[in-house]
Amino acid sequence: MQAQPxxxxxxxxxxxxxxxxxxxxxxxxxxxxxxxxxxxVSRTAALxxxxxxxxxxxxxxxxxxxIRAASALQHKDLVSxxxxxxxxxxxxxxxxxxxxxxxxxxxLEQKRAQAMPxxxxxxxxxxxxxxxxxQGSVHPNHAHGAVxxxxxxxxxxRLRLAGVGMY
Numbered sequence: 001m002q003a004q005p006x007x008x009x010x011x012x013x014x015x016x017x018x019x020x021x022x023x024x025x026x027x028x029x030x031x032x033x034x035x036x037x038x039x040x041v042s043r044t045a046a047l048x049x050x051x052x053x054x055x056x057x058x059x060x061x062x063x064x065x066x067i068r069a070a071s072a073l074q075h076k077d078l079v080s081x082x083x084x085x086x087x088x089x090x091x092x093x094x095x096x097x098x099x100x101x102x103x104x105x106x107x108l109e110q111k112r113a114q115a116m117p118x119x120x121x122x123x124x125x126x127x128x129x130x131x132x133x134x135q136g137s138v139h140p141n142h143a144h145g146a147v148x149x150x151x152x153x154x155x156x157x158r159l160r161l162a163g164v165g166m167y
Contacts, residue, residue, distance in 0.1 A: 009034060009049070015093055016085035019047055026103075028150045028163055038083065038095055045095040046079075048163065049087070067094050077133040079153065079162040099160055104149035126152075129159050 009032075013021040019036040025046065026033050036047040050063055064084075071081040071094075083095040102110075111117055130152065151163040 009087070015047075015087055018083070019045065019085055019093065019095065021047070026150075029148070031163065035098065036095070040083070044098055045083070046098050046162075048081075048094045048096065050092045050094070063092060067092065075133055077129065077158060077160050079160050096162065099153045099155050099162060101154045101156075101160075104152040104154070104159075107154060108149060126159055130161065133159075133161055 009015075009021045009024075011021055011023055015021065015036070018040050019038055022035040022037060022044070024032070025035050028048075030051065032049045032051075034047045034049065036045050037043075038045045050067075067081060067084060071084075074080060079096050079099050081094045081096050085093045085095075087093060108118075130147065134147070147161065151161060153160045153162050
């Protein structure tokens with residue numbers, strides 16, 4: 001998906017001299033996600049932009065602290081943050097690995113369109129995995145934030161949680 005008017009970032013935009021925006025990827029609640037080339041480590045990243053619009057300086061600082069705490073979390077089923085930057089307008093951007101997969105939102109929509117909803121026996125292993133991921137990634141000063149279908153990503157045969165501390 002290409003950048004849309006009003007999205008705030010255009011392909012080629014350089015953020016903090018590190019992240020070169022490639023394309024708009026998706027929106028997850030109030031967070032916009034872009035693909036970007038991370039020049040520091042020479043790889044493609046998912047760049048989650050947490051807008052500062054309507055936030056007080058204290059709220060922006062609290063978000064930065066939550067994201068720093070989240071970046072310390074390591075778990076095989078978390079899409080962990082590994083870098084951050086600030087845009088010219090003061091919005092916080094957080095870099096994570098790309099998970100080239102469908103979100104639970106997209107999978108549920110496909111199932112609805114095919115009139116093939118998940119049965120309990122199909123859903124229970126996913127619920128268990130999400131609960132184990134949350135339990136295994138607990139940080140004393142941080143909660144995941146909203147766990148919703150948009151941040152639950154299918155990666156091969158397993159689920160991964162994205163957006164830790166950002167949504």
